[in-house]
Amino acid sequence: MPAASRRLIAGNWKMNGERAAGLALARDIVAELRGAHDRVATVAVCPPFTLLHPVAEVLAGSAIKLGAQDCHDQLSGAFTGSIAAPMLADAGCTFVILGHSERRHRLGESDALVRAKLGAAWQAKLPPILCLGEQSSEREAGATLDVVGRQLADSLPPGDAALVVAYEPVWAIGSGRVPGRGDIAAVHTFLRQELMRVRADGEAIPILYGGSVGAGNAAEIIGIEEVGGVLVGGASLNAASFAAIARAAG
Numbered sequence: 001m002p003a004a005s006r007r008l009i010a011g012n013w014k015m016n017g018e019r020a021a022g023l024a025l026a027r028d029i030v031a032e033l034r035g036a037h038d039r040v041a042t043v044a045v046c047p048p049f050t051l052l053h054p055v056a057e058v059l060a061g062s063a064i065k066l067g068a069q070d071c072h073d074q075l076s077g078a079f080t081g082s083i084a085a086p087m088l089a090d091a092g093c094t095f096v097i098l099g100h101s102e103r104r105h106r107l108g109e110s111d112a113l114v115r116a117k118l119g120a121a122w123q124a125k126l127p128p129i130l131c132l133g134e135q136s137s138e139r140e141a142g143a144t145l146d147v148v149g150r151q152l153a154d155s156l157p158p159g160d161a162a163l164v165v166a167y168e169p170v171w172a173i174g175s176g177r178v179p180g181r182g183d184i185a186a187v188h189t190f191l192r193q194e195l196m197r198v199r200a201d202g203e204a205i206p207i208l209y210g211g212s213v214g215a216g217n218a219a220e221i222i223g224i225e226e227v228g229g230v231l232v233g234g235a236s237l238n239a240a241s242f243a244a245i246a247r248a249a250g
C-alpha cells in the first residue's frame with residue numbers, strides 16, 4: 001500500500017435492503033464506528049439505489065462515505081430504468097463500484113461498457129472502484145495475471161481522474177474461499193506495476209481486495225502490505241461484522 005494513503009473499507013450491500021432494514025443497518029454502522037474508524041481508514045457503504053438518499057441522511061455528520069453499485073455509461077437521456085453518474089453524485093455518493101463480476105458475468109457487461117461507465121463517472125467527478133478478477137477456470141489455467149491485466153487495460157479509459165481498483169477473484173466472492181496471502185500480494189503487485197505504467201499517479205492508486213472478507217480474516221488480509229483496503233459483500237450486511245472489519249484496518 002502506498003505509505004501515505006488511508007485504507008478504504010467499502011461495503012457492497014448488493015441487492016439487499018428494504019427501507020427499514022437498510023436504514024437500521026446504516027444507523028447501526030454509524031453507531032458502531034462513531035469516533036473509532038476515521039483516524040485510520042475511509043469507510044464507505046454502497047446501498048441499493050433506492051436507499052441512497054435516506055442512507056445519506058443517516059450518514060450525515062459521520063465520517064462514513066456513501067457509494068453506489070453501478071451507473072449508466074451516458075450522463076442522461078432516454079434509458080429507461082437506468083441511473084446516471086451525476087444522479088449519484090447529487091444523491092451524495094463519493095464512490096461508484098463499476099465492473100463488478102456479478103455484472104460482468106451475470107449481466108454480460110463487457111470491458112468496453114465498463115470503460116464507458118468509468119468515463120461517465122469521471123465526468124460526474126465520481127471516483128470509480130473498478131473491479132477486476134479471474135474466474136476459477138482461469139486461475140486453474142494459470143491465466144490470472146493475463147485476465148486481470150487485460151481487464152485493466154480494456155476497462156480503464158485514458159486520463160488521470162480519481163480511481164480505486166479492487167481485485168476480486170470471482171471464485172472467492174460469496175464462497176468463503178480466499179486466495180493465499182502470496183497470491184493476493186502477487187496480483188496486487190502486478191496491478192501496481194500496470195497502473196504505474198499507464199498513469200503518472202499509478203503508485204498512489206488504492207488497490208483493494210474483495211471476496212469473502214469477514215471479521216475473522218480481515219486483519220490478515222488488510223495486513224498484506226500491498227493491500228490498500230477491502231471491498232466487502234456479505235459481511236457488510238451485519239453492522240458488527242462490518243465494524244470489526246473497519247477496525248481491523250487500524
Ligand code: PGA
Pocket residue numbers: 012168172173174175210211212213231232233234235
Ligand atoms: P463477498 O462479496 O464479501 O460476499 O464475498 C464481495 C463482493 O462481491 O464485492
